[in-house]
Amino acid sequence: MGLELKFLPSVGGAKLHPSVLKYGFQYRNACSVCPLKSELGRMEPVGAKRPTIYMLGEAPGREEIKEKAPFVGVSGQLLRLHIPDDVDQSTLRWNNCVRSRPPGNRTPTPVELACCRKSVEDDIEQSKPRAIFGFGNIPLEWAINKTGITQWTGRYMPIKVGAHTCWYLPITHPSYVNRSLEKAYGQKAGDKFRSEIEFAFAMHLKQAFRLVEELGDPVVHGRIEVMQDVKYDLACNNRSVDRIITFIKSMYDEEVVGMDYETNALRPFNSRSKILSVALSGSKETLAWPIKHKKATWSERDLSRIEAAFEDFVVDSECIKAVHSLAFEQEWTAVFYGKRAIRTKRWACTMSQAFILDERQNTNRAGPGPLSLTWLTQQYFGVDIKALNPVNRKDLDNAPLTEVLPYNGVDAKYHRAVYLKQAKRLKSEGLLGTYKEHMRRVPTMVLTQIKGIPINQAVRERLEEKYTRQRKEVERKIAKLSVAKEFFDRKGIELRPSANHDVMFVVDKLLPEEVTEKARDKDEKILNVNEGTLENIKHEFARLILDYRKQAKVLSTYITPMAVGSDVIYEDGLAHPVTQTTRTRTWRTSSDGFNYQNWPKRDDERKEVRGMVKRKGYKVVSVDYAGIQARNVAMESKDAALVKAFRERYDIHADWTERLVGIHARWVDEGAKALAHDKKLFKAYRNRVKNEFVFPSFFGARPETVSHYLGVEESVGKRLQAKFWEMFPDVHKWHDKLFKFYRKHGYVTGLSGFRRRAPISHNEMINSPIQGDESTIVCDAMNRLSEMRKPEFQANMEIHDDLTFIWPEADVNKNLTVVVDTMVNCPFEWAKIVPIGVEASMGDDWHNQKSIGEYFTDTWKGSL
DNA sequence: ACTTGCCGCGCG
DNA sequence: AAAGCGCGCGGCAAGT
Secondary structure: OOOOOOOOOOOOOOOOOOOHHHOOOOOOOHHHHHHOOOOOOOOOOEEEEOOEEEEEEEEOOHHHHHOOOOOOOHHHHHHHHHHOOOOOOHHHEEEOOOOOOHHHHHOOOOHHHHHHHHHHHHHHHHHHOOEEEEHHHHHHHHHOOOOOOHOOOOOOOEEEEEEEEEEEEEEEEEHHHHHHHHOOOOOOOOOOOOOOHHHHHHHHHHHHHHHHHHOOOOOOOHHHHHHHHHOOOEEEEEEEHHHHHHHHHHHHOOOEEEEEEEEEOOOOOOOOOOOOEEEOOOOOOOOEEEEEOOOOOOOOOHHHHHHHHHHHHHHEEEEEEEEEOHHHHHHHHHHHOOOOHHHHOOOOHHHHHEEEEEEEEOOOOOOOOOOOOOHHHHHHHOOOOHHHHOOOOHHHOOHHHHHHHHHHHHHHHHHHHHHHHHHHHHHHHHHHHHHHHHHHHEEEHHHHHHHOOEEOHHHHHHHHHHHHHHHHHHHHHHHHHHHHHHHHHHHHOOOOOOOHHHHHHHHHHHHHHHHHHHHHOOOOOOOOOHHHHHHEEEEHHHHHHHHHHHHHHHEEEEEEOOOOOOEEEEEOOEEEEEEEOOOOOOOHHHHHHHHHHHHOOOOHHHHHHHEEEEOEEEEEEEEEEEEEEHHHHHHOOOOHHHHHHHOOOOOHHHHHHHHHHHOOOHHHHHHHHHOOOOEEEEEEEEHHHHHHHHHHOOOOOOHHHHHHHOOOHHHHHHHHHHHHHHOOOOHHHHHHHHHHHHHOOOOEOEEEEEEOEOOOOOOHHHHHHHHHHHHHHHHHHHHHHOOOHHHHHOOOOEEOOOOEEEEEEHHHHHHHHHHHHHOOOOOHHHHHHHHHHHHEEEEOOOOOEEEEEEEEEOOOOOOO
16 A cells, blocks of 8 residues: 555554554654645644634645634635534634645545644643534544544544543534535525535534533443453353353343344354354343354253243343344344244334434445444444454354354443433434334334245246347347447457446447437537437437346346345245335335345336246235325325315326316327327326326426426426416425424424434425335334234235235135225324225236225225 | 446336 | 436446
8 A cells, every 4th residue: 555654663652543553653753754744834723722622624724724723714614604603612622633734635644644643632632622523534534433424424422532531523524515515406595504415514513512511421431341241151061051041030130131143144044044142231241152153062952951041031031132133133033032032022223223313324335334333332432342353253153252252242232232322312302202113113024024025936937038038139139230340340349238338439439420419418428328318319229228228137136136046045945035124214114135126017028027926826915005105295284185185086197187288288289189088198198297297296396397307398387386386285385394394403204203314405305204104104004914913914025005915815805804904094193184095906926916906994894 | 356336227 | 408205236347
């Protein structure tokens, strides 16, 4: 790496921050070896000698050096603008992680940071602030050796700087706010914030000042506190049995017990899957012991005694069992100790707590995020317990027990500790009810995961053969095109239809005149080669690429991964995808490895892949809520016209199709004439109105956008939408109300009580309650069915508005009656404002389903 | 060899 | 021309 270590002195003795240790650097003579030593004007910290808050930035900029004061440039002005008026600024002290200016305002290097560290640490140690506000990623990394400021902002944690313990509050850097303004759009007139990022920044800053007043004294755990009272027993002899069983028995009397398994696999469904060790943690002591770890030398009899005692504990004990990622722990518990153990109400999940307290996370980012135990221990105890213990997590079975067991024990101990911290916060923030509703989902989803999805391999093989053949045919056709030969001549490699890079080259360089205006942006540039672009290219190549993608997508995403021996098909022949409940920012579930929620359905040919979900002698029955999101809009807005529409079965879309023709006949040139007598055509136009006007309007689309969708002039779209709001005024008012609520509280919430926190865009504000309520209704029905504790009412799949079951043919009527009854009788008072409807379809597989009935709350008589 | 980011596209 | 929202996954390119 490019670290210039050669000029760094190597002297031992001083207490070093890990990031400094990493570079083998010592503090002595720091300034004389600093790469920035020749830069002009080293800054001194300014402000209060004994500050309440220490404002820590990244490095001085040009203005700061000129004025000899930190935070006076553009970013500093923005920051000062948002410091609440009631803050006494004479109690602040200002400094940067690097005190000289890196040339061109570049990010300071690790060496530069290391050089300044001692001086900044000393200053904090001497000035003893109650809290440090760190602006941006650099101070965050400086403080806790972790990055990800957009996810850390708005949180807080105890931190130790030198000998001084205080709070650390990460906040985004004001320059990030300034940059966000360039991209911001749709600002409301008279709004004091120029973007939602700016609003979030101001809110987090205000909240930080408030927190400093409210938080108690910070406590940071070091290695000694982490390991304290963590015991383990690896002797595997008679005395171990007594000790472990006595300990397990003592846990019955605890209020809260931390619990943790170490396993050799993520899922318990294969014969090699085993629980390696177990740890329980009570108020006084934590104990970890081996189970099936390679190095465990239990006699069969001794191990079965321990297992029996533990099973009794899991099934019978009244204490709260606190784990991290309950779904994971319950899957293993159910498979190894029985399903009856997981429906007790005394489970707690620190990951779910964290999700309810702050759902913000970047699901695209690899590595531990805000819901990980790593983050939580950092946040609540100022320590990363994973970083303290270097055991190889990926191969615990081959790690020595002297590493596995302490690791296991520390985890269990902190499950308990983090649980207690978060339980307090949930209570004080009024989120216990939301947490409880969330926790109901976990055993339900776990039981669905265990139930699994049957994949018919004969169907799969036929599909694989078919689509492989079709893909090859398209490949051959593409290879024969002259542009493919030209591509080879120009690039020296064969054209790969799967490489968009290659497709772009052909489109851009070889077919420029084939590309219609529509496929270009205002600078005549082709921005992408997606479906929309390729459809507008009048050349065989574009058509063939689209065809190729269809075949390839279906194969690689849906068919090939379902093969026996792949990582989604287990030894039982079933797929066991995970239905995640702590992932989306709207309270929907998501489906993981494989994603059963996005299997083809709309495309007439490719939807046949659903035929793989099939079990001989069984029927696949899907029951979906009809138009649930539009009903959610009615529930949220209580708009009289919309409510009436649902009660009287008035078809909004059909109505507005006719109105649209009235206002703008040109839109339906041929359609206008057909409306009266051509049912199929009318349906097509109704569909357009539904998807391009009615729904987008409910969900916050601007008139410009719906105009574009419909292909009418903006003035027409504007007029049309104005009329639409005349008909549904309270929907429009509800949009506005959401915005006001958000600006007041910093989050939006649905009728179900979940929260989505800043920063969020205007349309996200509207959408989140809709999706949240939708999910609450569907998952509640799924919960109530699951809680009947009969396997037939445990859904195989949940897809946002749909529950799917796989039943023996003879049982369908009996079972479906119960499912429909449960689904239409939604217990939430807020949902009762409109009738809810479900539609059931049935088939021999998931593909060949036919509608078998529609049932509504207000007409349901209790039988099919 | 592995991670990360982007694109493209499947669903509600 | 076009931001209604929410996801997961496969392929490729580029970085380490």
